[in-house]
Amino acid sequence: MFAAKLHKLGDVKETSKQRFGSELQANLHAVKEVLAAEDVLVHEFFAGDGTRCAAVYADGITDKAALGELVILPLTRRHAPADARQVCACLCFPETRLAPDAETAAGEVLAGNPALFVDGVDGAVICGTKLVAARAVTEPQTSVTVKGPREGFVEDIKTNMGLIRKRIKTPSLRFEVLEAGRQSHTAVCIAYIEGIADKTVIQSVRGRIAAIDIDNVPDSSYISKFLMPRPHSLFKQVGTTEKPDILCAKIAEGRVAVLSDGSPIALTLPYMLEEDFQSSQDYFVSPYRATVSRLLRLFAVLLSVFLPAFYVAAQLFKLRLLPFALLLTISGGIQGIPLSPGLEMFFLLIVLEILIEASVRMPKYVALALSVIGALVLGDTAVKAGLVSSPAIIIVALSGISAYTVPDLAGTVSVVRIVYILVAGSLGPYGILLLTALLLYYLIGSDGYGVPLLAPFAPLIRRDLRDALYKANIRDLDKRPAVLGSRNQTRLRTRKNKENAHG
Amino acid sequence: MDNIKLRQICFYFACMMPAAKLLIYPATLAYDTKNDLLLAAGLNFAAQVLVLGAVLWLSARTDRTFFALLEGAFGRLCARIVYCLCAAFFLFSALFPMLEQRVFVTQVLYENVPSVLVYTPFFAVSFFACLQGLRTLGRAADVAMPLFAVSFVALILLAAPHADFGALLPVGRTGAGIFRGALFGVHRFADCLYPLFFLGHFRREKKTAGKVLAAFAAGALAVLVFLAVFYGIFEDIAVLRQNSIAHISKYTTSFTSLGRIDFLFIFALTVVQIFCLCVPVQLCVHCLRTALPRVHPLFFAAAANGALLTAVLLLNDTFLEVQQLFTQKLWAVFLVFAYLLPLAALPLCAAKKNKKREDGDG
Numbered sequence: 001m002f003a004a005k006l007h008k009l010g011d012v013k014e015t016s017k018q019r020f021g022s023e024l025q026a027n028l029h030a031v032k033e034v035l036a037a038e039d040v041l042v043h044e045f046f047a048g049d050g051t052r053c054a055a056v057y058a059d060g061i062t063d064k065a066a067l068g069e070l071v072i073l074p075l076t077r078r079h080a081p082a083d084a085r086q087v088c089a090c091l092c093f094p095e096t097r098l099a100p101d102a103e104t105a106a107g108e109v110l111a112g113n114p115a116l117f118v119d120g121v122d123g124a125v126i127c128g129t130k131l132v133a134a135r136a137v138t139e140p141q142t143s144v145t146v147k148g149p150r151e152g153f154v155e156d157i158k159t160n161m162g163l164i165r166k167r168i169k170t171p172s173l174r175f176e177v178l179e180a181g182r183q184s185h186t187a188v189c190i191a192y193i194e195g196i197a198d199k200t201v202i203q204s205v206r207g208r209i210a211a212i213d214i215d216n217v218p219d220s221s222y223i224s225k226f227l228m229p230r231p232h233s234l235f236k237q238v239g240t241t242e243k244p245d246i247l248c249a250k251i252a253e254g255r256v257a258v259l260s261d262g263s264p265i266a267l268t269l270p271y272m273l274e275e276d277f278q279s280s281q282d283y284f285v286s287p288y289r290a291t292v293s294r295l296l297r298l299f300a301v302l303l304s305v306f307l308p309a310f311y312v313a314a315q316l317f318k319l320r321l322l323p324f325a326l327l328l329t330i331s332g333g334i335q336g337i338p339l340s341p342g343l344e345m346f347f348l349l350i351v352l353e354i355l356i357e358a359s360v361r362m363p364k365y366v367a368l369a370l371s372v373i374g375a376l377v378l379g380d381t382a383v384k385a386g387l388v389s390s391p392a393i394i395i396v397a398l399s400g401i402s403a404y405t406v407p408d409l410a411g412t413v414s415v416v417r418i419v420y421i422l423v424a425g426s427l428g429p430y431g432i433l434l435l436t437a438l439l440l441y442y443l444i445g446s447d448g449y450g451v452p453l454l455a456p457f458a459p460l461i462r463r464d465l466r467d468a469l470y471k472a473n474i475r476d477l478d479k480r481p482a483v484l485g486s487r488n489q490t491r492l493r494t495r496k497n498k499e500n501a502h503g
Numbered sequence: 504m505d506n507i508k509l510r511q512i513c514f515y516f517a518c519m520m521p522a523a524k525l526l527i528y529p530a531t532l533a534y535d536t537k538n539d540l541l542l543a544a545g546l547n548f549a550a551q552v553l554v555l556g557a558v559l560w561l562s563a564r565t566d567r568t569f570f571a572l573l574e575g576a577f578g579r580l581c582a583r584i585v586y587c588l589c590a591a592f593f594l595f596s597a598l599f600p601m602l603e604q605r606v607f608v609t610q611v612l613y614e615n616v617p618s619v620l621v622y623t624p625f626f627a628v629s630f631f632a633c634l635q636g637l638r639t640l641g642r643a644a645d646v647a648m649p650l651f652a653v654s655f656v657a658l659i660l661l662a663a664p665h666a667d668f669g670a671l672l673p674v675g676r677t678g679a680g681i682f683r684g685a686l687f688g689v690h691r692f693a694d695c696l697y698p699l700f701f702l703g704h705f706r707r708e709k710k711t712a713g714k715v716l717a718a719f720a721a722g723a724l725a726v727l728v729f730l731a732v733f734y735g736i737f738e739d740i741a742v743l744r745q746n747s748i749a750h751i752s753k754y755t756t757s758f759t760s761l762g763r764i765d766f767l768f769i770f771a772l773t774v775v776q777i778f779c780l781c782v783p784v785q786l787c788v789h790c791l792r793t794a795l796p797r798v799h800p801l802f803f804a805a806a807a808n809g810a811l812l813t814a815v816l817l818l819n820d821t822f823l824e825v826q827q828l829f830t831q832k833l834w835a836v837f838l839v840f841a842y843l844l845p846l847a848a849l850p851l852c853a854a855k856k857n858k859k860r861e862d863g864d865g
Contacts, residue, residue, distance in 0.1 A: 428613060429770070434627075434628050460645045
């Protein structure tokens with residue numbers, strides 16, 4: 001029933017480009033004709049001189065207190081204004097605009113902004129008293145840091161724009177608000193710094209968003225699918241973040257950000273794979289510590305992908321990779337296991353994925369029971385029953401944990417890992433190497449918005465390596481990433497580049 | 504434009520070129536030249552330097568592609584014929600290294616002999632690489648550089664303590680065997696031809712020739728160091744040590760508590776070798792695409808890889824015969840294409856200048 005109501009709410013007739021006149025009843029009739037929904041209400045009242053006025057608003061998404069105090073009350077205390085501009089001037093509300101026709105007014109009412117009509121005044125005055133049911137700005141659960149800012153984006157696009165503006169106070173910061181979704185009319189905002197972001201990227205992003213012809217855009221992930229240069233790729237091609245400090249840093253480097261109303265996840269373009277190996281904390285700790293952390297993340301991801309595969313290959317094809325003592329321990333552990341190594345590993349990885357999937361969706365109070373079932377029943381008992389071997393469980397656990405050192409890549413890693421297991425089980429070590437070569441060929445050939453996915457490694461861009469796996473001191477990061485093609489390359493003004501600038 | 508960077512060409516010569524010479528080449532060279540294997544390889548490298556120098560000289564005088572130079576001098580039809588012949592040569596030159604790697608894979612990466620089908624997915628990788636063009640070839644060199652550098656240095660450091668370099672003395676004992684070894688090794692030294700097909704696809708920088716030749720020297724040095732360590736370890740039984748890359752470091756690692764960690768470096772080098780094996784196939788497809796632009800490149804990539812796959816399957820049990828054919832009989836084909844063709848291309852630049860002058864006079 002609620003869905004049906006929503007549908008009704010959005011049911012704006014296509015043929016409603018009817019201009020308002022000065023007669024109140026006719027204007028109200030025109031609006032109600034367009035908005036037949038039951039939750040669109042009309043409040044009629046009188047101005048100080050007895051002139052009839054009316055406010056049309058959508059119940060539940062309009063701030064009725066603000067509407068009463070800042071819009072209706074000032075009008076009831078004075079003579080009715082003669083035209084729409086005077087109406088705007090006499091209200092105690094800064095965010096007003098004019099709507100000349102019923103369709104425009106209907107769109108605003110559905111967005112939560114009431115339309116004000118005064119008898120004898122042409123058109124409607126729209127008041128921006130939208131009720132924003134936003135949660136507080138809190139630390140996002142997906143990117144928790146020990147050091148550094150803890151603010152996170154929320155679902156309201158204006159709050160998010162404010163969080164960006166709070167950090168970048170330059171007039172060059174541009175927000176372009178577009179709309180996507182035939183039914184949802186979701187506000188989508190492109191944010192960039194003019195003179196730093198590449199114009200061709202901005203144009204391309206703008207064009208792709210404008211071309212989206214989908215009925216509903218509930219989240220920025222919908223937008224990201226349309227911004228991907230290779231829509232069917234397994235690998236991520238659009239950067240995502242929930243933290244304003246990270247987004248602002250990326251905008252300042254020359255990237256373009258895309259915010260979507262209703263989504264706390266901001267998108268950034270162009271995207272490079274190395275971005276996911278960076279953390280905001282890297283910039284708040286010593287560069288040595290940051291470098292070690294980044295190398296650890298890379299090692300963990302490689303371990304997560306290759307360890308199960310090489311374990312399977314080593315068992316099936318008797319690879320002498322393991323030291324003799326370890327080999328003896330493992331061979332003792334795998335004795336009597338009924339499944340083949342590949343099938344055993346595949347089965348355990350599927351169990352791991354199920355546990356992860358369930359733990360994300362399950363209510364928190366059941367999580368304890370889940371961990372007991374997952375760890376004890378599935379793990380310990382399965383080993384005791386001789387269904388799976390202890391080394392396999394250790395390897396799957398290590399692989400699963402390692403994948404989450406880079407949370408943004410965890411989804412991709414889990415799929416790639418399964419493919420590697422299948423290849424290792426069927427083709428052995430050479431299959432693993434061939435798949436690696438194939439993935440590398442795929443990655444080095446993937447460009448998005450003119451930026452290679454594997455930059456600054458392939459193609460090698462020496463200057464950009466200073467903030468890739470190796471994190472240089474902030475004093476040495478005096479230039480923006482060359483690969484982003486910004487016209488303004490200077491990030492840090494040092495004495496040396498100041499002298500160069502002055503000739 | 505399908506571009507490749509000068510740096511990537513340098514990385515190719517410094518890192519990918521040597522990777523392809525570390526499998527059976529050291530053992531076959533030891534068979535022909537014994538302790539003088541460094542001299543024979545050095546002769547091959549010296550000849551390559553001459554050819555490479557000629558191509559670089561040509562690149563300094565023109566920004567056109569080799570195809571455009573041929574077309575300007577002899578017409579489009581002739582250029583197409585030359586490019587098709589070169590494509591055939593690239594395809595042909597790719598065959599033996601593939602068979603060599605197949606032997607390496609079956610002998611080193613598996614303890615029980617696997618099916619020949621284990622090797623066949625290589626052609627899927629090669630097919631994919633062929634569709635990507637020269638840009639990907641260059642970027643593969645970028646990826647190969649750290650892989651090769653780390654793995655090669657690690658293997659040499661693990662192996663060098665066991666090498667007796669005195670085994671390389673006295674120098675010149677083999678006499679004519681040195682020249683025979685160099686001549687029989689010609690088929691492994693076709694790399695110097697590649698830059699001819701990069702003409703017009705890379706932007707010259709300051710000291711281009713110096714950089715490329717320095718990178719080539721680094722790659723050559725890596726091969727010579729490997730040969731020296733290899734012969735220093737195995738001496739008289741070096742001939743029997745095929746797949747040398749898998750053997751030189753095992754005496755260090757086998758007895759440690761870490762086990763054969765050198766396998767990790769061998770795997771990394773195998774990935775570099777996969778990239779390296781794809782290069783001639785990629786160039787074959789590049790030549791065909793240039794010569795016959797109306798045909799879809801997918802067809803060329805499929806045809807080239809299909810032909811190589813068929814050849815590998817047919818020649819599954821005849822590696823020694825193929826090796827003999829390539830080393831002892833077909834060296835002349837490699838001399839013509841890899842050495843004489845680049846040298847013969849030199850007058851094209853002059854021909855273009857003369858033509859311009861004639862046009863100017865007219």
